[in-house]
Amino acid sequence: MxxxxxxxxxxxxxxxxxxxxxxxxxxxxxxxxxxxxxxxxxxxxxxxxxxxxxxxxxxxxxxxxxxxxxxxxxxxxxxxxxxxxxxDGGSATLTAPSKPKKGKASLLLKRDRTRSKRFLEIQKLRENKQEYDIKTAITLLKEMSSTKFVETAEAHFRLNIDPKYNDQQLRATVNLPKGTGQKVKVAVLTQGEKFDEAKNAGADIVGGEDLIEQIKGGFMDFDKLIASPDMMVKVASLGKILGPRGLMPNPKAGTVTPNIPQAIEEFKKGKVEYRADKTGIVHIPFGKVDFSEDDLLVNFLAAVKSIETNKPKGAKGVYWESAHICTSMGPSIKLNIREMLDYKAPSNI
Known part of the structure; x- marks a missing residue:
């Protein structure tokens, strides 16, 4: 001291x-x-x-x-x-009051300051933290669509999995009963007698080694690439090109198969591939906003059932953490997980 x-x-x-x-x-x-x-x-x-x-x-x-x-x-x-x-309240330490902010600058959340006026207006249609039942959410989803083009309806599910572990990875496909609402351009890599089978089944592009060379040169004018098993040795050289784009043929995705005609038909009708990203979130498009509410509901329930059916063996605890739906250009709508999983679609849809 x-x-x-x-x-x-x-x-x-x-x-x-x-x-x-x-x-x-x-x-x-x-x-x-x-x-x-x-x-x-x-x-x-x-x-x-x-x-x-x-x-x-x-x-x-x-x-x-x-x-x-x-x-x-x-x-x-x-x-x-x-x-x-x-x-004493002297003027020496007082600072002039700042002018009140106007417009987007006055918004509390930083992310809202970069949103368009259209987005901010339709965002007011839903409560931010409220959990909606699936029927109400789909009705609200259609009301929120205000762009000049037909938006895609998207579902986003956060799952309690860690994809860095092999037994917690999720990659599968789902057949949407009402389709995706968009035309899918399918390319096929095959040879021999399957070449003609693919053409007759409605493939947009069919090729062998020549198509592989075109892809190496930058050709990407297709939405799905299907390959017969006998082509996979040659297709392996396209991994660095197709992998980052999500187009690499894979048996789990149904894009490596001996039954080429069936695969073409399924993807044309509305078969969708999905996978969990590194944070455990699954993104699935389930139609267009100009679909009827019943059609969107049927497709959405098919996606939920597929994710539940393909639950990874290593998943522990509560599997479903959160679920949201949105349009491709609109705000998300939070769903009530329990109601979503227990919902039974009416027999007439």
Missing amino acids: ATCITPSSSLMLTYAASIVHPQDLTSSVLSFKSNNSAFSLKISIDGKPGIGWTDPFARRGSKNFVVAAVATDSAVAEAAEEEDGAA
Whole structure:
């Protein structure tokens, strides 16, 4: 513990690890009082008395010594004047009030400040934190569509899985009973007699090694690429090109199969491939907003059933964490998980 008496100044203490200069002292020195006695400083180091000097460059011991620096009377008086002004409501410490923000700048959430006026308007149609039943959510989804083109209806499910583990990865397909609402361009990589089978089944593009070379050259004018098993050795060279685009043929996705005609028919009618991303979220388009509410409902329930059926073996605890639906250009609508899983579609749809 240190005590001090100063002649007509104020004192600030600091540890020996630093040196305090008078010009560095702030108004916190006002907590020290001065009188007309001579300066003295008593310090206790490990229970033994010691003496400190006012010289900021004074010697310091090897222990936790305390040095002192003396602030000038003028510095203390200036600091006191500032504090008095603040206490009396003086103009010295008052700042001009900022002007109220208008328009998007006044929005509380930063993400809303970058939204379009259209988005902000349709966002008001739903309660932000409310969980909706699926029928009400689909009705609201159609009301929110206000673009000049027909938007896609999308479902986003957060699952309690960690795809970095093999037994918690999810990749599968679902046949949407009412289709996707868009034309799917199918390309087929095959050879021999299956070449003609693919053409007769309605494939838009059919090829072998020639098509592989075109793809290597940048040709990507297709939505799905199906390959027969005997072509996979050659298709492997396209992994770096097709993989990032989600077009690499894979048995789990139904795009590597000996039954080429059936695969073409399924993808043309509305078969959709999905997979969980690295955060455990599954994104599935389930139609267009110009579908009837019943058609959207049937497709959505088919997607939910598929995800439940293909639950990874390593998934533990609560499988479904959250579910949302939205249009491709609109805000999301949160669903009630329990109601969604228990919902039974009427027999007439």
